[in-house]
Amino acid sequence: MEIKLQNLTKVFQAKDKTETIAVNSLDITIPAGKLIGLLGPSGCGKSTTLYMIAGLLKPTEGKIFFGDEDVTEKAPEDRGIGLVFQNYALYPHMTVRQNIMFPLENLKVPKAEAMVRAQEMADLVGIGELMDRKPKQLSGGQQQRVAIARALVKKPRVLLLDEPLSNLDARLRLQTREEIKRIQRETGITTIFVTHDQEEAMSISDEIVLMEVGFKRQVGIPQDVYDMPENLFSAKFLGTPPINLFEGSIKEGKVTLFGGVIEKTKAKDIESCWIGIRPEGFLVDKEGPLELHIDMVETIGRDTSLVIKDEKNNTRSFRVIVDSSNRILPGDKVKFSVKPSKLFLFDKVTGEKLG
Numbered sequence: 001m002e003i004k005l006q007n008l009t010k011v012f013q014a015k016d017k018t019e020t021i022a023v024n025s026l027d028i029t030i031p032a033g034k035l036i037g038l039l040g041p042s043g044c045g046k047s048t049t050l051y052m053i054a055g056l057l058k059p060t061e062g063k064i065f066f067g068d069e070d071v072t073e074k075a076p077e078d079r080g081i082g083l084v085f086q087n088y089a090l091y092p093h094m095t096v097r098q099n100i101m102f103p104l105e106n107l108k109v110p111k112a113e114a115m116v117r118a119q120e121m122a123d124l125v126g127i128g129e130l131m132d133r134k135p136k137q138l139s140g141g142q143q144q145r146v147a148i149a150r151a152l153v154k155k156p157r158v159l160l161l162d163e164p165l166s167n168l169d170a171r172l173r174l175q176t177r178e179e180i181k182r183i184q185r186e187t188g189i190t191t192i193f194v195t196h197d198q199e200e201a202m203s204i205s206d207e208i209v210l211m212e213v214g215f216k217r218q219v220g221i222p223q224d225v226y227d228m229p230e231n232l233f234s235a236k237f238l239g240t241p242p243i244n245l246f247e248g249s250i251k252e253g254k255v256t257l258f259g260g261v262i263e264k265t266k267a268k269d270i271e272s273c274w275i276g277i278r279p280e281g282f283l284v285d286k287e288g289p290l291e292l293h294i295d296m297v298e299t300i301g302r303d304t305s306l307v308i309k310d311e312k313n314n315t316r317s318f319r320v321i322v323d324s325s326n327r328i329l330p331g332d333k334v335k336f337s338v339k340p341s342k343l344f345l346f347d348k349v350t351g352e353k354l355g
């Protein structure tokens with residue numbers, strides 16, 4: 001089921017009449033059967049967007065379509081959605097089986113059928129053996145799977161997940177996110193997964209929608225957004241260690257950094273712009289235009305991470321990742337060139353990509 005958001009807007013008004021535009025004219029089409037990661041920093045409007053899709057919040061403006069059907073005015077229970085929150089909100093006095101069956105009771109599904117469907121869903125999410133336990137007898141990851149089974153048992157058209165992994169420890173989070181991906185693939189259900197964790201969104205999503213202060217900043221396949229950031233925000237939000245930013249200039253089509261010409265560009269000349277270079281975009285190169293002073297060296301398996309704080313060029317310290325076969329030591333002066341595909345130019349004022 002394709003989901004389409006049209007000019008979707010939510011304005012909250014406080015008692016003193018101050019307004020927060022939590023979601024600002026969002027236009028997004030979510031393809032049927034895909035898992036979309038809704039990503040952005042705290043307060044950017046992810047949950048608000050999700051709750052409008054769920055029908056728990058009424059949009060100030062705009063429309064929501066499920067396929068061809070306009071569901072904007074529909075009650076949550078008539079939309080055919082399954083919703084999972086961060087804190088699983090299971091009924092503590094009920095067993096796992098009763099928790100999963102609960103939505104079917106409301107729908108007046110006959111008990112025998114409900115039992116079969118609950119078992120199927122429990123098996124799907126990998127907790128089929130735990131049906132008679134109470135929630136407090138389960139681990140966090142198991143509880144979250146019960147919540148997912150309960151959301152899926154109604155056979156919803158759309159699955160909405162709001163930071164479903166944030167209460168889990170690192171290992172469980174990794175495991176459960178792989179599980180969610182598998183469940184989504186097996187069921188083919190259109191899923192929106194809200195997270196502020198870029199790595200989580202990148203690894204699980206078919207596409208990500210990146211938001212900032214209520215606006216959509218970029219939409220695309222995770223690797224594409226990483227490789228081709230459309231603006232400064234997008235470049236900064238994805239990637240660990242983060243992209244390095246320097247102030248530079250473009251003169252006669254040449255990008256100059258620390259006095260060395262590091263690239264030729266079609267972008268217009270500009271006195272001052274941001275030069276963004278991914279940590280893996282520096283290549284050790286005897287002929288390279290940049291000579292940098294290495295401050296610290298951390299070798300971790302395959303990669304060596306260099307911390308550079310070049311006094312002569314008055315840089316703040318920044319990180320470069322090179323292959324560990326480069327035997328570089330602290331105190332060395334090393335020449336680098338820059339990989340064109342890892343270098344991005346952004347306007348100082350608008351943050352938009354130049355060139």
Ligand SMILES: Nc1ncnc2c1ncn2[C@@H]1O[C@H](COP(=O)(O)OP(=O)(O)OP(=O)(O)O)[C@@H](O)[C@H]1O
Nearest residue numbers: 012013020022041042043044045046047048049196
């Ligand atoms: N009921 C409300 N009344 C007033 N303002 C609200 C309300 N709910 C959310 N907001 C504001 O709207 C903005 C978006 O909030 P939202 O909960 O959608 O953010 P989020 O992206 O989900 O953040 P987080 O990652 O912290 O969960 C924030 O500035 C928030 O303070």
Ligand SMILES: [Mg+2]
Nearest residue numbers: 046047048162
């Ligand atoms: Mg939220």
